[in-house]
Amino acid sequence: MDHAAFVYDFLEPILMLGKLAEYDRHILSLLELKENNKVLDLGCGTGVLTRMIGDQLNREAGGVSLGIDAAAKMIRVATRKRGNATCRFEVMAAEDLYFDDSAFDAVVSSLFFHHVPLDLKEKALWQALRILRPSVKLIIADMHVPTTFMGALVSHVSRWFFMQPQIGENISGVLPSLIEKVGFISPAHITTYFGYIAIFATRKPEESRL
Numbered sequence: 001m002d003h004a005a006f007v008y009d010f011l012e013p014i015l016m017l018g019k020l021a022e023y024d025r026h027i028l029s030l031l032e033l034k035e036n037n038k039v040l041d042l043g044c045g046t047g048v049l050t051r052m053i054g055d056q057l058n059r060e061a062g063g064v065s066l067g068i069d070a071a072a073k074m075i076r077v078a079t080r081k082r083g084n085a086t087c088r089f090e091v092m093a094a095e096d097l098y099f100d101d102s103a104f105d106a107v108v109s110s111l112f113f114h115h116v117p118l119d120l121k122e123k124a125l126w127q128a129l130r131i132l133r134p135s136v137k138l139i140i141a142d143m144h145v146p147t148t149f150m151g152a153l154v155s156h157v158s159r160w161f162f163m164q165p166q167i168g169e170n171i172s173g174v175l176p177s178l179i180e181k182v183g184f185i186s187p188a189h190i191t192t193y194f195g196y197i198a199i200f201a202t203r204k205p206e207e208s209r210l
């Protein structure tokens, strides 16, 4: 999404109908952070949520919020506007993370999974499981089965307009079963924003095969 990097901070609050701050705060609260946590934000875009997470952490205690995104221009904007001691950014594909096993205390992702096809959704989830410590959290907010007429309209129009079958996968409801399939505990569906963006919360099992 390099093409959107310079207008993203302007457009996203409009597309989120003025509820972006509330939505991000909700995701933040679900993470139940401690100041020494290491948190990874998959598909971080320009890093608004990554920075909100970083602001809860303490560098001296080892806390860091790391945003990764496949679009170099997104990472350039994020680093310039939001990078600091507890908030860092790197260009990286979510399906090909080069962090050590069990390196993070939480993984979060907002509005990334509808951008990638099913095989990459699964690979990214598998990578998230690998880099998480046992029994810690994964929070995913993304397009899911619409719950209102407007939600259905927006999701089906975006699927058609952007010609993205991967949006169709999301709105057919693949995310929860895929999250469970890679080895996470069955995710709780916390809430739905705007009738089509669901928030899921889960954990890596204590006894994981990874």
Ligand SMILES: C[S@@+](CC[C@H](N)C(=O)[O-])C[C@H]1O[C@@H](n2cnc3c(N)ncnc32)[C@H](O)[C@@H]1O
Residues within 6 Å of the ligand: 001, 002, 012, 042, 043, 044, 045, 046, 047, 049, 068, 069, 070, 071, 074, 092, 093, 094, 095, 109, 110, 111, 112, 115, 116, 120
């Ligand atoms: C709609 S934006 C969401 C940005 C941010 N998380 C938010 O909630 O505002 C989706 C982001 O996913 C990134 N993305 C798409 N495919 C990716 C991949 N395979 N790995 C990592 N990031 C990817 C895009 O570059 C884009 O910045």
